[in-house]
Amino acid sequence: MDSLKPAEIVDAMISAGAARTELGVCDLLIRGGLSGMLLGISTTLALTAAAQTGVAFVGALIFPVGFVMIVLLGLDLVTGSFALVPMAAMAGRARWSTVAGNLAWAFLGNLIGSVLYAVLFVITITDAGLLPATTGIAQKLVQLAEAKTTGYAAIGGAGMLTMFVKAILCNWMVCMGTAMGLASTSAIGRIVGAWLPVTVFFAQGFEHAVVNMFVIPAGMLMGAKVSFGDWWFWNQIPVTLGNFVGGFVFVGVALYVTYVPSRARLASEALAASGD
Numbered sequence: 001m002d003s004l005k006p007a008e009i010v011d012a013m014i015s016a017g018a019a020r021t022e023l024g025v026c027d028l029l030i031r032g033g034l035s036g037m038l039l040g041i042s043t044t045l046a047l048t049a050a051a052q053t054g055v056a057f058v059g060a061l062i063f064p065v066g067f068v069m070i071v072l073l074g075l076d077l078v079t080g081s082f083a084l085v086p087m088a089a090m091a092g093r094a095r096w097s098t099v100a101g102n103l104a105w106a107f108l109g110n111l112i113g114s115v116l117y118a119v120l121f122v123i124t125i126t127d128a129g130l131l132p133a134t135t136g137i138a139q140k141l142v143q144l145a146e147a148k149t150t151g152y153a154a155i156g157g158a159g160m161l162t163m164f165v166k167a168i169l170c171n172w173m174v175c176m177g178t179a180m181g182l183a184s185t186s187a188i189g190r191i192v193g194a195w196l197p198v199t200v201f202f203a204q205g206f207e208h209a210v211v212n213m214f215v216i217p218a219g220m221l222m223g224a225k226v227s228f229g230d231w232w233f234w235n236q237i238p239v240t241l242g243n244f245v246g247g248f249v250f251v252g253v254a255l256y257v258t259y260v261p262s263r264a265r266l267a268s269e270a271l272a273a274s275g276d
């Protein structure tokens with residue numbers, strides 16, 4: 001059997017988080033950059049599939065391909081690290097100051113990679129600026145960039161709350177994908193485990209910080225009526241915070257609390273019983 005038991009999955013998550021805290025800045029930027037680019041190209045693939053078939057759910061089924069590459073290659077997606085890296089600190093295998101630094105560098109790497117892919121994609125889709133971004137995926141990206149920023153701003157506090165909750169729900173599923181990607185020792189088992197939860201978040205239009213690092217700049221480059229301040233205040237910052245809550249609380253803390261202390265307690269009780 002190549003599947004792991006739940007407690008073993010949690011152990012694997014802690015070990016993966018501890019391993020990430022040992023990475024240097026250069027590694028974090030490279031792995032983070034590649035992760036940002038892979039999610040960007042998965043997003044354009046999903047939009048292409050949805051446009052070609054006329055069925056939005058087809059795009060959601062295709063989107064996790066980039067996430068699976070990230071999982072199998074051990075790259076660094078900050079949203080997945082929101083669960084894994086703090087678990088290492090909770091287990092005493094990393095300092096909280098190291099956790100904060102690790103997440104910051106991974107975030108920067110993701111941002112660099114996402115924006116770089118946005119620039120490259122805009123060049124390809126507009127023939128280096130010769131074609132107007134008024135049709136197809138180009139127009140869809142413009143619409144998404146505006147909906148994800150000024151669209152929320154238009155309804156004020158309700159928009160901010162909606163965005164924040166969407167971000168929590170999104171990264172709950174993304175971090176479940178990270179966990180399920182460790183639930184097997186076989187490649188196919190890891191692919192399926194990582195694929196399913198990510199399909200759930202994308203199909204429901206939840207907010208993912210790294211996806212938005214591509215979508216919003218790409219839309220801005222093609223004429224979206226979104227300012228730099230709109231991008232960060234009305235999406236990037238609150239979505240990142242919501243993603244942190246979803247990954248850290250709903251996955252990292254929840255799984256750690258229910259499996260690690262209870263297992264230690266059971267072991268202690270078993271030891272005491274054997275002593276009797």
